[in-house]
Structures are given as C-alpha cells and as structure tokens.
Amino acid sequence: MTKKVQRLDRVIIRFAGDSGDGMQLTGDRFTQETASFGNDLSTLPNFPAEIRAPAGTLPGVSSFQLHFADHDIMTPGDAPDVLVAMNPAALKANVDDLPRGATVIANTDEFTKRSLAKVGYASDPLEDGSLSEFKVSRVPLTSMTMKAVEEFDVTKKDAQRAKNMFALGLLSWMYNRPTEGTQGFLKSKFAAKPEILAANLAAFQAGWNFGETTEDFAVSYEVKPASLPPGTYRNITGNLAISYGLVAASRLTGLPLFLGSYPITPASDILHELSRHKRFGVRTFQAEDEIAGVGAALGAAFGGSLGVTTTSGPGMVLKGETLGLAVMTELPLIVVDVQRAGPSTGMPTKTEQADLLLALFGRNGESPVPVLAPRSPADCFDIAVEAGRIATAYRTPVIVLSDGYLANGSEPWRIPDVSALPDLSVDFAEEPNGDGGEFLAYRRDPETLARPWAVPGTPGLEHRIGGIEKSDGRGDISYSPANHDLMVRSRQAKVDGIARGLDPLEVDDPSGEARVLVLGWGGTYGSIAAAVRRVRRAGGSVAQAHLRHLNPFPPGLEEALARYDRVLVPEINLGQLSLLLRGRFGADVTGYNKVRGLPFKAEELAGVIQEVIDRAE
C-alpha cells in the first residue's frame, strides 16, 4: 500500500509520559534523526525534579518538545501539533496546550479504569468525546511492543520498557526520519545486552511498520531540510556548549582548566561532561559544598589555572563571599550560574531569569563583577569563550548567567573552525615591575587596569594577597581612607572599561521606521525573535536588540534606548533588567514579566509587542 506524503514547512511534536517511560531519550533520538536529516530545530525538555514520582501521576509526567522546520526557527514552538501521550496523566498534563486540530497519539493500553481514576478522569477521554476537536489515534503501544519482542529472551519489564522505541519508530515513519542513527545508538547503548538490543530494535522497527501498514495513519509527512549557512553542524544543548566552550577557553588561554563544583540541578551536566575530558588536562573536583567548589577554583586560579565553578541559584548565593574574595584578589575566575526558578529551592527543573540582580549586586561592599548571558543553546559556547577572555585579560571573576531552558534545550550548531577562534594567550608576570626592582602586585596595566598575575613558583615575585583592602601598587594591607576610595574606584573602572573592547549593541530594525524597541537579555532571545517575526509578517514595524553583556553594558545601549518612543523589556522575572535600565539611564521602559518556569511563547509575546506598537501610534 502506498500512502500519501504531505509536505509541511514545520512541525511541533511533544512526547509525554511517565518519568520512567524514557521520554527524554525518545525525544533526544528523534531530535538526532531530525538534525542529521538537516532540518532546523529547537527543543524543550520539561521534567519533574523527582527522579521517579509515583507512576501514572501528574507530578510524574515528563515531556520533550521538538520543533523542526525547513527554514530557520527560533523557539521550541508554542503549541504542539502532535502529542504522544503514553498514559492518561501525560494526556491530562498536556492537553490544554494543544491547538484545535492537533493530533493526539494515545497509548490505549494505559487508559485503564485505575490509571484514569488516578488522575481524576471520571470517564475515558478517548471515548467520551471530550477530545473531539483533535485527531485522536488510539494505539495499543504496550501490547504491540510486547508482541513484537515476544521471541526474545527479555523480562516482561524490559519488554514493556521498549514501548518508547515503538513510539519512536511510529513517529519516525510519520515524518520520514532517517533511522540509521537510532539503530546505531541502540547498538552501542546495549552492546553488552544483545537480547535487550534485539528487543529494542524490534520494537523500533515494529513501530515503523505499524505506521506503514495500519489504516489509522493514512498520511505521512515530509519536512524538507532547512537551508542553513554552509558548514558542518551538530545538535547541541546549552550545558554541552558551555562545557565545550570552557575546554576551548582553556586551550585558547593556554591555561589548564580546573573545575570546582557541587552537583546541583540544572548545572550538574557541565560537571559530568568536563569530568570526561581529562586528556585536555581538565581537572574536575567534586567539592563537599558550593563554597568549597568556588574556593578550590580560586585556589587553582592563584596557581595559574583557568578556575571555573558551576552552579545554580541556591549555590550562587553560597559562593558570594568567595566571589568577593576573587574581586579583591583580582584573580581570573569563571562562575556559571544555570538559573532556575527560585527563591530558595524553588522549582529546580524549571527555568527563570531572576538571578540578574544577584549576579550584579549580591556581595558586600562595592564589588563589581562582569556578567554575561548566552542567548541560545549554541551561543553558550561563544559566551564561555568570552568569559575566559574577560576573566584572564582583566583578572576578574566573570559570571555567566545561563538558564534551565538553554541548559537542556538544543539547536543545531555550526561547528566553529578551531583555527578561527581568538588567541587568548595569557602572560604571567615573570619579572619585578617596580622602579626599585621590587614586585608591585597591585600595579595596574594602564590599558586594562588589570594587575599582574604572578603565580607561585616564580622567583622574586613572592607576594601576599587576600580579602583585606590592599594598597595601590605595593599591595600591602592598607586602612588608609584615600587608598580605599582609590581602590574601590579602580576596581569599578576596570570592570566598566571592559565595555571599550565590546562590539556596539546591534539593533535589528530592517524598516528603519520602528517606534518600538524590544530589548531582552539571555535565554529569551529565541522567543522574542520569533515574536518580532510574527509582528513584522503581520505588517508591524518593530526593532529588536538583545543583551549578552549585562555588566558592563555594550556601547550604544543608551543611544538605542533614546532612539525609540517605547522600549519593551520582556523578562522571566519581575523586571530586573528594567530596574537597571531605569537606574542607569533614566530610561522609560515597559516591562513584560512572567515567572511560570517556562520560556515565553512567541504568539503571546507577539500580542504584547503589537499592543505596545498600537499604544505608540
């Protein structure tokens, strides 16, 4: 039977199931198939903090959303076109996000009376007409998987667990995905367990065959490859891109990488990843706590390593005092804060942008620290390299504000040519710099205001640093009022001066007629850019600019704020950048703020932008 193939320009699929159903793996494999096919894509994993919440309950639902297209796209998509629901909880938790006409593929085997009752369904939604506005495909996924693998010597549990591969096979057929990658992946994952491998391969194939033969699925779909700029690509998450960026920064500066870190969601994957790259001279230290993580990194920096610590909000708070010490000792240090919903423990697996003011001001005294924020998963690589540049060139701690959405979300990344990356080589002090042949640990470089970095083992440059205020030049303990005033201003001037080496803020204003500027920072770039596109497609004029440098701001920001009648600042916090802009520039900005633990939806933002435009008319 030949089936019709319908062409689409983009599709949003959400896989949802119990946290033990392997939905993240399924989504990840579908993403890899899609990436290798050449579509542009963006992903949004969404999972509970509980490792295995009680089976079949709403808190236990784990999902993975993938948006792929034949053109470049900015976000994981607002609303899924297809929902794969492995059980009633997965349906209930996600059905409100579906637009009219969406497809629901439900695993009917799990829609038992008991499972339905567990999530409060009085009757079976697959049968009672409540899903009438959707196209519902009822597929007995579990039992068909069991049947497909019955010839193999696997336990009932292992057979059932292969049902995610059945689902993946079915979806792979529906969207004409290449399957070699997944088959290769399974072969290496289960190399030591041939029976389980055979069962998973069979389930995957059975899913594909089911799509091809059953009359339930009359159409398959095709999404052509996107025309991305030439180059070699891979799919990459923010946490992986940060890890690679840190290894690159180590290579480019010529300094061995030392990571001191304490496990914390959603930053732990950076620790996991870097611990695998010892052959790059990377040393990873799993510390007893957050404070020891940053302390060890600073100790390594004193010794001439590229010191790095990684964490999320609660850990960031604990590192504050050591960050102050790094400010005072003027040693290079990179601090990655993968922001999550707070305060306190908050919602560990959900995203937020509410650590901006903490990063800027969360220390005692006047304690300026450069702050950077990547705008997309792939941009995490460039930001990590940039953090390495600023930290070593200016001898300062640098904070990188990633977030949970960037950390786990993914997109295609054009792999950079290593020889085209910047040379960041560092010169340690080797000789005394004083006029009398002495070493002056706080004599600043006139250009960067950085102090010399003399590492232990260098003869003649022995010196003592620490948290107590030091005298300008010599670096002895000093309580002099005039000296303290000078040192406070010098540290501030050093960080402010970083702006001189930054590219001016780029403002995207193609028509040149926009009266409204949308200004964002960090992980909201994709949502804002997608919303701006929508507005422009509908005939509206709007300008967009996005900040990756939060301290200091790039040149040109003040001018950009003044150029537009209205400035809209969307943030996943209650207005932290807005507060900075008002305070720094006296700018009259309009905030749009939501803190739901999720990225903005493009459609929603487009509506907000249109409203601001209408008011500006």
Next chain:
Amino acid sequence: MPSENGSAVNGADGAAAPAFPGLKLVPAAQEPSKAKDFKSDQEVRWCPGCGDYAILAAFQGFLPELGVPRENVVIVSGIGCSSRFPYYLSTYGMHSIHGRAPAIATGLAASRPDLSVWVITGDGDGLSIGGNHLIHALRRNVNVNVLLFNNRIYGLTKGQYSPTSEAGKVTKSSPMGSLDSPFNPVSLALGAEATFVARTVDSDRKHLTSVLRAAAAHEGASFVEIYQNCPIFNDDAFEPLKDPAERDLRLLRMEHGEPLTAGGRGVVADGFGGLRLAGPEEAGEDAVLRHDAHREDPGYAFALSRLDQPAFEHVPIGVFRDVRRPTYDALMNEQVAEARSAQGEGDLGALLASGDTWTVE
C-alpha cells in the same frame, strides 16, 4: 607557569630515601636559606605575649630545612589572629576568608604538585565556620599541611567562647557560662580519616619543630594542633602544661617505638578497646604500650586522643598517627596522565565535531 614536572626534584634524584617525601615533586632550592630569608618586611602585629610569635619564629627557623625555594612555598590562611601568618612570611600567600582556607588550598595543591602548601587556621576558623572543609580536606588526603592554632577562644572578635572552649566558659557572649561541649581537635581529625595527626605546644620550640618536620615529610594531608596561648582573652589556658614543675607529670610525649609514659605512669589497654594510664604498681612494665604511629587502624590513635582530661591531668603530644595512603592530588594527576596516555592528548577540533554531525553545502 605551572609546571607539571619540576626539573630538580627534592630527594628524587638519588638512592637515599628523601627527607621529605611530601615534597618529592617540589623543586630543590639551588642555595641553602636561613630563617631571615623567610621573614617578610611587614611589621608583626599580634598582641604582646601572643603564642603566635613563638610559632612564627619556630616556623621561619624550620622552613630552610625543607630545602625548597621560597617561591615554591605557599601559605593559605582563613580569618582570625592566626590567619595573619602569611603576611609575615616572604613566600607566596593568601589571607583568604573565614574557614575556607582548606578548600582554597585543595584547589591550589591539586593543580600544582610542585608547591609546598601550608594552611594556617585556628580553633574558630578551622573547627567552627570551616569545619566542613577541614574534615573533607583530611579525608581526601590532599597534600597540604594544616596547622591549627588552638587558643580555645575567639581572639580577633574579642573574646567569645570557641568550639574548643571548656563547657561552662564565662565570656562576653556567655556571661552565665557556655553551654557547648568542646571538640577534641585530634579526635575529630582522626574521625575524618586523617593520615597524619599530631599535637604540639607553642612554648616548646624543639618539640614544635620536630612535629613540623614530621608533618612536612608526610605525603598527604597532615593535621597539627598547636596549643597556643592568648594572653588577652584566655591567658594561661595551657599553664599546667607549661609550668616546669608540672609539665613533665602531665605531658605524655609520644615517640614512635618508645613506651608511652608520663609522670611515672604508663599507657595500658583498658580492656574495652580503649586506653588508660596506670601506675607501675598496677601495671607491670610489660603492659605499657610502645607507641606505633603507623598503625592502619585509627582506633588506637583515637584511644590515645581520648586520654586528654579536661583539666590537663595528662595530655599526649607528638604524632598520633602517620600512615600512608595515596594523595588526592597524585590520584587526580594520575587520571589526567592516564587519560592522555590511553586516548592521546585532547584535540579540540575533534571534540567539537564529535557525535552526530551533518554538512550543509
């Protein structure tokens, strides 16, 4: 530049066992040095009569013995009176923040095996705010030497009780007496799986120097408690151990291989896995234990540490425990070397292009 292999390596060039195995990766000094070479130009600013002066003098007098250049010596301290130490030495140093010196020193020592790293801390810095870092540095066996100056009081904040103050201590913050039971720092270190634990006294320079020597020789973390007098807020806290008429009755000087005796009494087993002191009429000479600092089981050293009595009736000093275990820094650097020899030096281009890739023409 941090070198991973010092060229001239202390004691590793000949057949003789090195004097300081703990410094085997530290380059040897080209020329011998003197105590004055380790004095900085900074005026020492402790209170008159402070025990820290004696410790500093003993330490400066001892450092030349190590035979390493002063640029390869790093002193890391926290906050407190004792933590001013780095400023008075002409080596590299960091006067860091309260309690965190063991963590900072861990990063430094693990990434720079060519350095001799010393942590200077006190009973408040090391056992109160920094207790967590101290126990973890000890269990990891990072190659650092921790000198804990124990004056049993908070000096820099002007006289509050500390985690080693005796219960019921009347201070500014405990006018009716403190409620806390104190730590025994030696017992704590042994409980934290420390491989080297010793105790000495500020006023006995010869003994202090011998303990510093043993600590520096030890490969891995060494923990040295130094009883130190605070003349302002806790004067004469250790007086019974200093009075010439009393001290020999009270101090139990432990020497490896020698009988454990003090004031005519000897250390014997108590029959319950612990130790006690007994007079000669009660325990024959054969029953008195000979000190074995190298026993793997820390139970014996722990039992020795429990001989302490609140009023210093008898106090063991010397090396409680000195055993070998691979150091954290050596293991960490071995893994790096192993990864490099198994997989080759990392290739950044290959790393970035690993995994599933595709090409757009």
